[in-house]
Amino acid sequence: MRNTLAALLIAAAGPAFAAGPFQVHREIEGASLDPGSASVAVVTTAPFDESALRSHDASNYFYAVYDASGERLDISVQSLSGTGVIRIGFDDGDPGSAPVSASVSTVGAAPASIPANGVSIATITIVPRDADGQLLGRGLAVAIDASLLWPLELSGPVQDLGDGTYSAVATSTVAGTGSVVVDVEGVVLASSPAVEATPLQGSLRDLAILQLRDLAQPGGRLDADGLGSARSWALESLHELVDVQPARDDNALKTYLGLAVNELEALGTPEAKELIDDILEIARMIAVWNVDQAVAACGSAPAAEDELASADALNADPGADPSDVVDAYAWAIERALQALQHC
Secondary structure, three states, X not given: OOXXXXXXXXXXXXXXXXXXXXXXXXXXXXXXXXXXXXXXXXXXXXXXXXXXXXXXOOOEEXXXXXXXXXXEOOEEEEEEOOOOEEEEEEOOOOOOOOOOOOOOOEEEEEOOEEEOOOOOOEEEEEEOEOOOOOXXXXXXXXXXXXXXXXXXXXXXXXXXXXXXXXXXXXXXXOOEEEEOOEEEOOEEOXXXXXXXXXXXXXXXXXXXXXXXHHHHOOOOOOOOOOOOOHHHHHHHHHHHHHOOOOOOHXXXXXXXXXXXXXXXXXXXXXXXXXXXXXXXXXXXXXXXXXXXXXXXXXXXXXXXXXXXXXXXXXXXXXXXXXXHHHHHHHHHHHHHHHHHHHO
């Protein structure tokens, strides 16, 4: 949601928005514009807007942008290297106006490998640029896909550093490798570095989530033409397992994995059958982990253990409906959660 101006030219093309028209003001004296405010940027430029920037000219000019109501907007001002002009950036309320380049923008993560100790951090740096390689400034909507980042998790929101770059911190208590997939103003950036959390000693549930993520991530086996909405439902299940606190694993199975299985079952292809088998194994691993947790905490969890045995029997029946199998494992999880609440 950002409008960028080169050489102080304001484009009037495109649909009108309630905040416009916008006005750019420049003054030699900065007092009236409150130079200490974050809404005012100071640049060194030639005496006239039409002239090229001259590094030896020490005159400071103060720029501000106002909307139609006279409200001063938060802006950023940058000198475009090698062009002799400046760019003023501000939020114009138009979600389609930011010229984010997916290929030129960059994403970095350092270090690329951290111990899965919940303390070590990887710093993610995001630099949105346009097709000419110029920074797009501050105020952009930047998001990192938490499901694809798993088993790493963000320790707080993405930070706007105010200089055209954005930063986030990730850590992990579960071993595995996540991908830093970044969306800037609705544009998914091409750069998606991997970050590894070591060593690989996760629980059975963690392993199941890793397998589900591998199936559903870009380029995974569920990310293929002709599979309907199976990948979307798998990603919803992944979100439920990873992002929802407190997680309800039974809901992830009943509400989403079951729908993914339904989509695949309707196809009836050998590939779809193999994917169903993979998903059923993932469902079983999550159920077994939950039942084991209940048994470890309570000494026994007979209702949960019985449900798990029934689900395994149903899973072994070649004529069973796969969605019924997922539901059966979800019931085992629910019984395990009930045991944990009452023991």
